[in-house]
Amino acid sequence: MAATMKGPGIFLAQFAGDAAPFNSLPAITKWAAGLGYRGVQIPTWDGRLFDLEKAATSKTYCDEVKGICADAGVEITELSTHLQGQLVAVNPAYDAQFDGFAPASVHGNPKARQEWAVQQMLWGAKASQNLGMKASVTFSGSLAFPYLYPWPQRPAGLIETAFEELGRRWTPILDAYEDAGVDLGYEIHPGEDVFDGATFEMFLDAVGGHKRCTINYDPSHFLLQQLDYLAFIDIYHERISAFHVKDAEFNPTGKQGVYSGYQSWANRAGRFRSLGDGQVDFTGIFSKLAHHGYDRWAVLEWECCLKHPEDGAAEGAPFIDAHIIRVTEKAFDDFASGGADPALLKRLMGL
Helix, strand or coil, rough: CCCCCCCEEEEEECCCCCCCCCCCHHHHHHHHHHCCEEEEEEEEECCCCCCCCHHHCHHHHHHHHHHHHHCCCCEEEEEEEEEHHCCCECHHHHHHHHHHHHCCHHHHCCHHHHHHHHHHHHHHHHHHHHCCCCCECCCEEECCCCCCCCCCCCCCHHHHHHHHHHHHHHHHHHHHHHHHHHHEEEECCEEECCCCHHHHHHHHCCCCCCCCCEEECHHHHHHCCCCCHHHHHHHEEEEEEEECCCCCEEECCCCCCCCCHHCHHHHHEEEECCCCCCCCCHHHHHHHHHHHCCEEEEEEEECCCCCHHHHHHHHHHHHHHCCCCCCCCCCCCHHCCCCHHHHHHHHCCCC
């Protein structure tokens, strides 16, 4: 049956801060609703907005959170565990950089940090269940990404070993999401071992084709890789459980291309932009998703190297609203239909 996508929603991670209205859930949800958003995606690591452990253990707290959102005029779209998911699998090359995603008590201790991350993910499953969510969004983490470019030549079995380990770590977590009745949408993203369709298939194989292993679709990362993000929807639409509406542009020069020469974000050939300022074909994307029956949320993720975030947020809600296709329940030529007539059908074919 035809269904229309929900939206617009907004991912709160890039807007949360220490100053009002961005420092509490009641205030930031009212701000979002005032801009025209109907849903909010909540970053579960930000204690100013949400207490993940409490949400996993207290249905009463979850009812309070839902009530805060309802009072503001928005719904919760999904819980985000991006930072915690990243820490489920960390190559030692990134230890120092990713310690900042975890509490100080586990800094310098990769084993303890990984155990903390797994517990966070398990709480994410239970909290999503307590909130009545259908999906959650996260990162896969990475063990092999430092070896992305095949020089020096990778030792035989390196990538296979990395994905086997990812499968070992993530399968019990996915089982917890299955028990909770919640899809876990991995944002396919450079820096993760799951960064394109081929690596998603490798990961899906590693977790035994797990039904809760799904995709948080974000075309910005695909444009920067020069991947066909419209064909991606045709291939993987059955696994898409969430949608980050995020723009980007890729302007190669005689000096830099996809890798962008170690330049700052503003000086890169590939860079993130506010909605409508980049090159992503959102008309095509919304059409593809509507065609394939995607009926969950369209959520703004704002990251722009130029524009102020509050301006990006203000422009994002009407942009998404204008692109959501109200799916028809009728064929355009129904008015001309003569109905089914078996005798006519045979005459038309000379039978």
